[in-house]
Amino acid sequence: MNLNSQSIIAAIAHFAVKSPNQPALQGRISEGKSSEGEYSALSYAELAIAIEQAAQTLKQSKARILGMAMDNSLAWAIVDLAAMQLSIPVVPLPYFFSAEQMLHAIDDADINVVLSDQPILFEQLFSAFSFNGKSHDKKILHKTPYLLGDRVLTEFTLSVKNASVLPTSTAKITYTSGTTGKPKGVCLDALALNQVALSLLQATDARSTDSHLSILPLSTLLENIAGLYVPLLAGATTTLLPAAQVGLTGAAALNVASMMAALNTSKATTTVLTPELLTALVSAIEAGYPKPACLRFIAVGGASVAPRLLKRANAVGLPVYEGYGLSECASVVALNTPLSNKLGSVGKPLPHVTIKFAKDGEILVKGAGLLGYASNESIANNIPDDHYWPTGDIGHFDNEGYLYITARKKNQFITSFGRNVAPEWVERELTLSPFIAQAAVFGEARPWNVAIISPAKNATSAEIYISITEINQTLPDYARVSQWLLADAPFTPLNDQLTANGRLRRDVIWQKYQPRVNKKYKEQGYAVL
Numbered sequence: 001m002n003l004n005s006q007s008i009i010a011a012i013a014h015f016a017v018k019s020p021n022q023p024a025l026q027g028r029i030s031e032g033k034s035s036e037g038e039y040s041a042l043s044y045a046e047l048a049i050a051i052e053q054a055a056q057t058l059k060q061s062k063a064r065i066l067g068m069a070m071d072n073s074l075a076w077a078i079v080d081l082a083a084m085q086l087s088i089p090v091v092p093l094p095y096f097f098s099a100e101q102m103l104h105a106i107d108d109a110d111i112n113v114v115l116s117d118q119p120i121l122f123e124q125l126f127s128a129f130s131f132n133g134k135s136h137d138k139k140i141l142h143k144t145p146y147l148l149g150d151r152v153l154t155e156f157t158l159s160v161k162n163a164s165v166l167p168t169s170t171a172k173i174t175y176t177s178g179t180t181g182k183p184k185g186v187c188l189d190a191l192a193l194n195q196v197a198l199s200l201l202q203a204t205d206a207r208s209t210d211s212h213l214s215i216l217p218l219s220t221l222l223e224n225i226a227g228l229y230v231p232l233l234a235g236a237t238t239t240l241l242p243a244a245q246v247g248l249t250g251a252a253a254l255n256v257a258s259m260m261a262a263l264n265t266s267k268a269t270t271t272v273l274t275p276e277l278l279t280a281l282v283s284a285i286e287a288g289y290p291k292p293a294c295l296r297f298i299a300v301g302g303a304s305v306a307p308r309l310l311k312r313a314n315a316v317g318l319p320v321y322e323g324y325g326l327s328e329c330a331s332v333v334a335l336n337t338p339l340s341n342k343l344g345s346v347g348k349p350l351p352h353v354t355i356k357f358a359k360d361g362e363i364l365v366k367g368a369g370l371l372g373y374a375s376n377e378s379i380a381n382n383i384p385d386d387h388y389w390p391t392g393d394i395g396h397f398d399n400e401g402y403l404y405i406t407a408r409k410k411n412q413f414i415t416s417f418g419r420n421v422a423p424e425w426v427e428r429e430l431t432l433s434p435f436i437a438q439a440a441v442f443g444e445a446r447p448w449n450v451a452i453i454s455p456a457k458n459a460t461s462a463e464i465y466i467s468i469t470e471i472n473q474t475l476p477d478y479a480r481v482s483q484w485l486l487a488d489a490p491f492t493p494l495n496d497q498l499t500a501n502g503r504l505r506r507d508v509i510w511q512k513y514q515p516r517v518n519k520k521y522k523e524q525g526y527a528v529l
Contacts, residue, residue, distance in 0.1 A: 007194045007197075007198070007233070008081070008084065008193075008194060008197065008229050008232055008233060009051070009081065009084060009085050011232055011233045011235070012024070012044060012047055012048055012051065012081070012232055013048055014235075015044040015232075015235040016044045016045045016047070016048040018235070019044060019208070019235060020043060020044055020045035021043050021044075021045070022043060022044050022208065022235060022237070023041050023042070023043055023237045024042055024043060024044045024046075024047040024232065024237065024238070025041065025042045025047060025074050025077055025237070025238055025239075025240060026039035026040070026041045026237060026238070026239040026240065026266070027039055027040035027041065027042075027073055027074040027149065027150035027239075027240055027241070028040060028073065028150060028240075028241050028242050028245060039239065040074060040149075040150040042074060042149070044235070047078070047081075050074075050078045050149065051078060051081050051082050051085060052082075054078045054079055054081075054082035054148060055082040055085055055086050057082075057146070057148070058079075058082055058083060058086055058088060059086065061113050061144075061155055061157070062112075062113070063083075063088055063112065063113035064088070064112050064113075064160075065088070065089050065091060065109055065110060065111045065112055065113075065166075065173075066079075066083050066088050066089065066090050066091065066111070066113050066114075066115070067091045067093050067105075067106060067109075067111040067113065067114035067115070068080065068090060068091065068092050068093060068114070068115055068116075068219070069093040069095065069102075069114055069115070069116040069117075069118065069122055070115065070116060070117045070151070070153070070219075071095070071117055071118075071217075071242045071243055072214055072217060072218050072240045072241060072242060072243065072246075073117065073149060073150055073151050073240055073242065074149035074150045074151070074240060075117065075148045075149035075150060075151035075153055076218050076240065077149075077218070077228055077238070077240060078148060078149045079115055079148065079153075080218070080224070080228070084171065084190065087171070087190075089109075089166060089170045089171060089172065089173060089187075090171070090172050090173070091105060091106075091109045091111055091172075091173045091175070091185070092172075092174065092175075092218065092219035092220075092221075092224070093105060093106070093114070093175075093219065094175075094217055094219035094220070095118075095217070095219075095243075096217070096493050096494075097175075097183070097493070098493065098494060098496065099125055101175070101182070101183050102125060103125065103138070104182050104183060105175045105183055105185065106138055106158070107138060107161075108175075108185050108374050108375050109166075109173050109185050109374045109375070110160055110161060110375075111138075111158060112157065112158055112160045113155060113156065113157055113158065114155075114156045114158065115153045115154070115155055115156075116153065116154050116156065117151045117152070117153055117154075119143065119145070119154035119156075122154070122156060123140070126138065126139065126140055138158050138159055139158065139159045140156050140157070140158060141157045141158060141159055142156075142157050143155065143156050143157070144157075165374070165375050166187055166372075166374060167187045167189075167371035167372040168371075169189040169190070169191075169371065170187040170188070170189060170371055171188060171189050171190040171193060172187075172188050172193060172221075172224075173185040173186065173187050173188075173374050174186050174188065174221040174224075174327050176326075176327040176328075176499075184373050184374075185373055185374030185375070186327040186328055186370050186373060187370055187371040187372050187373065187374060188330050188368075188370055188371065189371055191368075192330040192368040192369065192370075193225060193229065193330060193368075194229075195330070195352045195367065195368040196225055196330045196331055196332055196350070196352070196368050197225050197226075197229040197230050197233055198233065198352075199332070199350035199351045199352050199353075200225065200226055200230045200332060200335070200350070201230050201233050201234060202351060203335050203337050203350060203351075204230065204270065204297050204299070204335075204337065205297075205337075205338070206230050206231065206233070206234035206236060206270075207234055207236065208234055208235035208236050209236070209269070210231060210234060210236035210237070210269045210270055210296075211236065211237045211238075211239065211266055211267050211268055211269050211270075211294070212227055212230075212231045212236060212237070212238045212239065212268065212269070212270045212271065213238075213239045213241075213246070213262060213263055213266045213268035213270075213271045214227040214228070214238060214239065214240050214241070214246075214271075214272075215246045215247075215248070215259065215262070215271055215272070215273065215277060216272055216273075216274070217243065218240070221327055221330070221331045222272060222301065222302065222325070222331045222332065223272055225330070225331050225332070226272050226299060226331070226332070227271075227272055228240075231270075239262075239266040239268070241262060241266075244258070245258065245262060246258060246259055246262045247259035247260075247262065254276075254277065254280055256280050256281075256283075256284045256289075259277070259280065259281070260281075260284055260289050260292070263292040263295070264290075264292050264293070267293075267294045268292065268294060268295060269294050269295060269296045269297065270295070270296065270297045270298070270299075271295070271298055271299075272298075272299045272300075272301075273298060273299070273300050274300070274301075274302045274303060274502050275300060275302070275303050275304070275305045275306070275309065275428070275502070276303075276502060278298070278300050278305070278309060278313060278320065279309060279431075279432075281298075281313075281318070282309065282312050282313050282316060282318065283434075285316040285318070286312070286316060291316060291317055291318065295318065295319060296319055297319055297321060297338070298313075298318055298319055298320045298321065299321055299323055299335065300320055300321070300322050300323070301322060301323040301324060301325065301332070301346075302502050302503075303424075303502040303503055304405070304424040304425070304427075304428050305322050305428070306428040306429060306431075306432050307343055307344045308429070308432050309428075309432060310322065310343055310344075311343070319338070321335060321336040321337060321338070321341060321347070322335075322336050322345070322346050322347065323335035323336065323346055323347055324346035324347070324393075324403065324405060326365075326391055327370075328369065328370045328389050328391075329353075329365050329367065329368055329369055329370070329389055329391075330368040330369070330370070332350060333349060333350065333353050333355070333365055333367075333391075334346045334347045334348060334349045334350065334353070334355075334403045335347040335348075335350060336348075340402075342398075342400070342402045344404065345398070345402035345403060345404050346402075346403050346404070346405055347402065347403065348401050348402055348403065349401075349403065350367075352367045352368055353365060353366070353367040353368070354366040354367055354388075355397075355403065356388060357395070357396065358390070360394070360409070361394040361395065361396065361406070362390055362391065362392065362393065362394055362409055363391045363393050363394070363395045363403075363405075364388035364389065364390055364391065365388060365389050365391055366386060366387065366388045366389070369387060369389050370389070392408060392409045392410060393405050393407070393408055393409060394406050394407040394408070394409050394412065394422075406422055406425075407420075407422030407424065407425070408422070408424060411423055411424065411506060413442070413443055413444035413445075414444065414445065415443050415444075415445070415446060415447065415448075415449070415478055416445050416446055416447050419478035419479075421441075421443055421449065421478060421479055423440070423441040423442070423443075423506075425479070426439075426441045426449070426451075426475065426479050426481065427439045427440065427441050427451075427504075429471050429474065429475065430451060430453070430467075430468065430471055430481070432471075433456075433464075433467035433468075433471065434456060434459075435455060435456050435459035435460075435463040435464050435467050436453055436454075436455065436456060436459070436464060436467060436468075437454045437455060437456045437457075437459075437490065438453070438454035438487070438490060438491050438504075439451050439452065439453055439454070440452040440487075440491070440504050440506060440509045441481060442506075442510060442517060446521060448480070448482035448483070449479070449480065449481050449482060450481070450482070450483050450484065450485070450517050450520055450521070451468070451481040451483075451484040451485075452484070452485060452486075452487050452509060452513050452517075453468075453484050453485070453486055453487060454486075454487040454489075454490045454491060455486060461486070464484070464486075468481050468484060483520045485513070485516055485517070485520065487513075488512075491504060491505075491509065496508050497509050497512075
């Protein structure tokens with residue numbers, strides 16, 4: 001299939017003729033249905049028709065830049081694909097964003113139409129037209145409810161301040177919260193989205209017999225591409241269930257039983273997980289849950305993955321493959337596969353990617369790069385096609401071409417003894433303990449390191465102490481955690497201490513706990529556990 005702006009739409013049209021009755025999308029299980037599940041579904045022929053109908057609706061809405069504030073559903077996929085067909089830029093608005101982040105994204109991209117499946121929540125967002133005492137430019141001009149796919153959606157038409165500054169040919173603006181409170185709008189064109197999807201089609205050996213279960217929100221770029229576009233290119237089936245039906249509740253809660261049930265009921269052969277979700281899946285199987293029978297490819301990424309977790313996954317028979325990517329490179333850059341898999345690495349670069357390294361070891365990536373950032377005239381349209389994007393990650397290739405990530409460039413700190421410490425490495429070892437849910441490690445210009453610990457449910461201080469002591473024995477002395485303190489609350493996107501993809505916002509965490517950490521240094525001197 002040619003790499004062109006319509007390849008995903010063309011694939012749907014192709015399968016609508018070749019295998020018209022093949023299920024393309026499966027939606028939520030209706031209330032009162034059996035545990036085996038009876039899904040709302042669309043065949044490839046029906047999906048092609050639904051996209052055309054949705055395209056007509058979008059034309060009538062006069063959407064210039066379309067915001068999508070919706071849970072996973074058939075409707076999400078149909079709207080996204082219809083906008084792609086019409087070349088309307090789409091801005092997914094994740095429900096895990098804070099109110100401030102949501103409003104910022106709407107303003108920053110100058111969205112003029114939003115489709116939402118939670119109209120009351122959206123109206124409340126704009127009820128005062130202000131946030132933190134500041135006047136808000138956007139107002140709801142009118143709203144229209146209608147049925148699309150498996151959802152009743154409400155179309156909100158918003159006031160616009162002016163024509164937004166977007167790079168030419170922008171197809172999707174994905175807001176990546178990074179390590180600051182204000183998310184940045186990464187502008188990508190259809191070519192970049194298709195390049196990554198086609199590379200993943202090849203790398204994962206996607207096939208028409210696959211059944212993909214989307215556990216992550218489609219509003220995350222990784223799931224949008226790997227969970228929707230790749231199966232459609234393969235003529236396969238994607239199951240799109242509301243967050244609650246796959247076990248996700250709020251920003252950080254997980255019902256493991258619901259996730260396991262969804263994997264089994266959908267007969268999922270593929271899925272994408274964060275390290276936290278993989279930990280839950282592995283722990284459930286270790287505790288006696290039967291392993292989902294059909295899984296053949298579990299991609300894991302979004303944050304650093306501990307090799308010990310991957311070994312546990314392999315021990316219970318889970319086909320887990322670690323990958324690496326970033327929004328500025330249209331998501332996935334490298335991935336382990338069944339044919340090329342090395343524990344501890346993030347795999348080999350995808351076919352469309354070229355990688356080189358800066359003098360300090362920073363990974364530089366060329367291929368499927370961003371066009372620019374929303375509302376940033378200085379970068380819009382000024383990124384050349386052959387540009388190598390600085391990822392901010394430190395890494396290297398081994399002699400077989402596998403990529404290793406060793407540190408986040410700006411997170412790496414140097415102790416007062418002159419030793420470099422990558423906190424992600426220590427943190428992922430700590431969080432393998434069943435008693436430690438989250439950890440943030442600090443030690444810049446200090447003789448020893450301190451960890452802020454968010455405990456697992458019902459964990460005691462004694463259990464945490466014993467875990468840290470045992471983990472320290474596996475670490476070199478300069479990386480060990482000498483003192484620790486309990487977090488007041490878990491790190492979450494809602495308190496701005498965690499990004500949407502699960503990375504710590506270290507500056508926010510440090511700002512909150514700095515007085516207590518400094519007190520530890522004053523009180524404990526050179527004490528070591």
